[in-house]
Amino acid sequence: MKELAEVANGLGGLTARQFQEVLLLAFERFDCNGDGRLSPEEFAAALTSLSFDMSPRAQQTLHALLDTDGDGYLEHEAASVSQLDRLMNAFQVSMQFQIDHKAQKIMPLVNHLQPAAKAAAKVAEAAAATITGKESPNADR
Secondary structure, X not given: OHHHHHHHHHHOOOOHHXXXXXXXHHHHHHOOOOOOEEXXXXXXXXXXXXXXXXXXXXXXXXXXXXXXXXXXXXEHHHHOHHHHHHHHHHHHHHXXXXXXXXXXXXXXXXXXXXXXXXXXXXXXXXXXXXXXXXXXXXXXX
C-alpha cells in the first residue's frame, strides 16, 4: 500500500485521461528502439524527463502495475483508459487507507491534548480579561 501511495503522490493528481496522454507521449518520445514497447529504463527516462517526482522504486512499482502481461515491458494497451481507470481507483483506495491509518494513530493524541487546549484557552481568556479589565464571559464562578 505504501508503494501505491508514493506512486499516486508522484503522479500529482492526474486523471486517467491525463495520464493516458502522458503514456502516449512517453511511447512517442522514449521508445528508443521503436518496438512499440517501453522497457523499465525507457519508462523511467520518460517519467524523469516529464518532471514526475518519483523515486526509482516508485517508478518501478508504476511500471510493474502497468505491465499488463508481466513480460517486463509496457505495451500500448497499458495506455487504455479502462486500464488507467482501474489503476487510478487503486491509487484512491491506497490513499484513503493511508489517511485512515494515520488518523487512527493521531486521534488518541488529539483526544489526549483537547483538555489541555481547553485549559490553555481559559487561561488566555482570563489573562486577556485581566489586561483589559473586562470580566471573562466564560469565567468560572
